[in-house]
Amino acid sequence: MTRHHAPEARPRAPYFSSGPCAKRxxxxxxxxxxxxxxxSHRAKLGKSKLARAIDLTRSVLRVPDDYRIGIVPASDTGAVEMAMWTMLGARGVDMLAWESFGEGWVTDAVKQLALDDARVITADYGFLPDLAQVDAANRDVVFTWNGTTSGVRVxxxxxIPAAREGVVICDATSAAFAQALDWEKLDVVTFSWQKVLGGEAAHGMLILSPRAVARLESWKPPRPLPKIFRLTxxxxxxxxxFAGETINTPSMLAVEDYLDALEWAESIGGLDALIARADANAGVIHExxxxxxxVANLARDPATASNTSVCLMIDDPEIVALGQDAVAALAKKMVARLDAEGVAYDIGAYRDAPPGLRIWCGATVERADLEALTAWLDWAFEQEKATLAG
Structure with a gap:
């Protein structure tokens, strides 16, 4: 239906960025x-708050008792780098990539760490790699659970076999608190506070299984390690x-904000409620x-479509016929128009992804706001298509 006038209903909170994400x-x-x-973060008060953040993380995410949880510098990126630099090289590794962040980990393994035996298994945006190619029984594995910039998740x-020789390193930054992680299959799990719980940036979480700890204590990497990477x-x-004694000085303001988000998560029903909220939110956009x-979902298979970072393509035949530059220009103008209207902030596709839109649907977003947003998306498309045609 053609919509000549802007919709009357507006999202109450127009925050749909994929990070930092909407506050609870x-x-x-x-x-x-x-x-x-x-x-001081090393005073009794500071240490108690950091320890509580670890304890609440374990409780909400249902992390097994024998897994260690640490707060580390440099967000999710820092946590993944710590794991890769301290653990990889002991045996061959399978590196999976189907979007930009996974591609970044491939670059680190192949060019920075220069690993002798790194197999790279990739897929184009919108698809998963062939997981049957992965030898998780005998090799280390590095992968992103949810591809934030492609909207494709495992x-x-x-x-991944439960009985395995290597370690599995999982970047779960857009999955933790919104998707059910299979802890038995994961040895290193990383994420950042600013995604599903809408916390503030700069801090990362590093979760280690007993197998990961055994790797750290039995193998010394043949490379210099910066101080902030040293775990042994x-x-x-x-x-x-893993008891709240952080490597560097954390922001106690950000810690308090993370604690608030975790307490909110517990108050609404914990992990099940968080997943249900994200599923319902993503359902609004998918429907x-x-x-x-x-418009079309960038994730081609509904079974792999993300419930947090929903990535969309402009699929109008007339626009697509004009070429990718026209598609990119229209998407960019839509994003700018909705921003100017104050109804949707930061919904453009990631810079390395195909041109389109990316709408965060994590648990801190309200379903009613997404329902209101869809009408504005239709309106913005019609306005910009008319401008392009004119």
């Missing part, structure tokens, strides 16, 4: 009033890192796509 419903600066500002971890001392795990003729 009802959030205000008052949530941070008890932050340990001006206090549907499960059935392709004298051949033993530095246990303090709208199914009945809309100018």
């Amino acid at each position: 419903p009802g959030w205000s600066l008052q949530a941070l009033e008890n932050a340990a500002l001006g206090r 549907p499960n971890a059935d392709w 001392k004298g051949g033993k795990l530095i246990e303090g890192i 709208w796509v199914a009945r809309t003729d100018w």
Whole structure:
């Protein structure tokens, strides 16, 4: 239906960025009033807050008791780098990539670490690699559970055997708290606070299985390690890192914000409720796509479509016939128009991804806001297509 006038209903919170993501419903600066500002993170108060952040993470994510959880520098990127630089090289590794962040880990393994035996298994945007090619029984594996910039996720971890020789390193930054992670199949799990829980940036989480700890304590990487990457001392795990004794100075304001997000998660029903909210949110967009003729999901297989970072393509035949430059230009103008209207911020596709839109549907977003957004997306498309045609 042609919509000549802007919709009347507006998203209450127009925050659909894929990171930093929307704050939890009802959030205000008052949530941070008890932050340990001006206090050392090594003082009793600071350490207790960091330890509580670890304990609540374990509780909400249902992390097994024998897995270690640490707060580390440099967001999810820092956590993945720490794992790769300290663990890879002990045996061959299969590197999986189907979007930009996975491609970044491939670059690190092949060009920076220069690993002798790194097999790269890739797929184009919108698709998963052939997981049957992965030898997770005998080799290390590095992969992203949810491809943030492609909107494609693994549907499960059935392709990873429980009995295996290597370690499986999983970048779960857009999956943790919104998708069910199979802990038995994962040895290193990383994520950042600013995704599904809408926390503040700069801090990463590093979760290690007993198998990962055994690798750290039994194998010394043949490369210099910067201080912030060192997880062992004298051949033993530095246990303090996993008890709130962070490697560098964390922001206690950001810690307080993460605690607030975790407490909100527990208050609404924990992990099950978070997953249900993300599923319902993504369902709004997927159902709208199914009945809309100018847009398509970048994830070709519904079974692999993300419930957090939903990536969309402009699929209008008239626009597509004009070429990718026209598609990119239209998408960019749509994003700018919706931003100017104050109804959707930061919904452009990632810079390395195919041109289109990317709408965050994680648990902190309200379903009603996404329902209102769909009408504005239709309106913006019609306005920009008319401008392009004119």
